[in-house]
Amino acid sequence: MKKKLIICLAIPIFCLAALTASKAYKEMAGKKFTLDIVGFDPRDLLSGHYLIYRVNYLKDGKRVCSYSDSGKKKYYCFDNMRSAEKSNYLSNCNYKVEGTCERGRFKVGIERFYIPEEYSVELDKVVRDQRGSIIISVNTKGDAQVSNLLINNMDWKDYLKSIPKK
């Protein structure tokens, strides 16, 4: 029973350590890209402890998905900032991700950033003013992960320190 107990107690710790290691590896090993973000819904930019935003993938404010594309899968290439409906259309691309169109948004799982609730109002305001961008880490397998949030091209924590406290 002793051995069984030790194994059973170790399993969750091992699983969580493996999850942490995999996330840390993806963040460190991937290539970094910076993308501009905007608020997409006037009511729901903030949800509790995290900021939800829309990523500007294409130049000139063009969108990867339209409202009629809901439910469709699409692909985006970070190398040349292009999107396509099939993966093989982007065959020369090293860093591409697969995403799903939902209500006009191209979702790849990088659309939220955890923030402390006390700074939510300030961060909400600057993201609405289109002063926000995110650094994401992408690997050649197509995994994308958010690394940091930038406000006026500086780390969001530094930005919060730089503004006068009310």
Next chain:
Amino acid sequence: MKNLDKKLKEWSSRDLLTENQVSSIKEYEDSVPKKNLLINTFIAIASTVIGIGIISMVAANWISFPNWAKLILNFVLLGSCAFGIYRSYLSKKNLAFEGLMVLYVLLCLASIGVISQVYHTGGKLEHAIYFWCLMTLPVISLSKRFYLPLLWTCALIWPLILSVNMVFFSSYKNNFAMIASTTPLICGLIASLLDLTKINEQFLKSFRLLAFTLGLGAVFWADFFGYFWSTNINLQTLIPAAVLAIITILVFTMRSDVAIKRKLVFSLMLIFYLLIFGFQGVGSRQEHWGAFIDIPLLFLASIYFLSIDYKKVFSFLSALIGIRFLIVYFQAFGGLASTGIGLIVSGVLILVFLKLWMKFNPKFEKWTNELMETK
């Protein structure tokens, strides 16, 4: 313990027990670990509150720590808790063991939250809960109490319902009908498999409790369906429930230790369960007609639960049968019930039902016991 001493004294004074027997009973009772419901409940509550407190503290102060510090703190907490469980097991402190187990599994859930905050993962809540269910299953299966397996069972079923919702049918009514009819059967099938294999008694109880409570809720929802929706449900929504019911019956009938009559009662119970939903998919009907399926179903369920020695559930279901009869009366003679005479008649009827229930319930219980014991 005081009650036991009192009883032993009384039995000994009436020469029902010898002094030796009295001292042997006392010795045995002292050696057995006590199951104090109140203490267990408070330990579970305290552990849950501490767990939630830790989650809140981490959530509220996370900006103050660098990411690596948050992760190290998280794993130190997990490791300390695991060590505490191990030590309490070695020193045979059952209450500390169970309390720390609750804390440990909640910390595991909090850890998923911490990791997703640090790395800004965009996954869905149900994925995190599935991951938690998977990794904590071995440790929860070591619990000797009911609380953790029940927590785990609920955690498993809830996201399952969420993930099924709106996948198969476009209308909320049909989705709800499918979820309501299948969820209790999923729990019932797992309970039957656990009963067949005798793997874990606490998980068996948890799944059985969920199957019973969700099933009862589903039956009453289906029975009073007409009050919620004016149109019938699509009969195709019941196909998954029918398949699950057949598999559950097959699993149950595979058991060699169960009398054939109990197998028959169980199978009939599931058939009536399907019928009450099927009733909502065909033709126009009057509301009180549902009672023709509902009452036999409750009757079969009460017999089944008595046969597995769940006497309280049996009494509860017997009372529900009485209430359902009253509802039939109100449904059929609603106009009469609103008048003065009608209310007096209704009140008298309740008393008559109560009297009949008190008179016939022990006889019914005895008859059912005899029926189920014979093969």
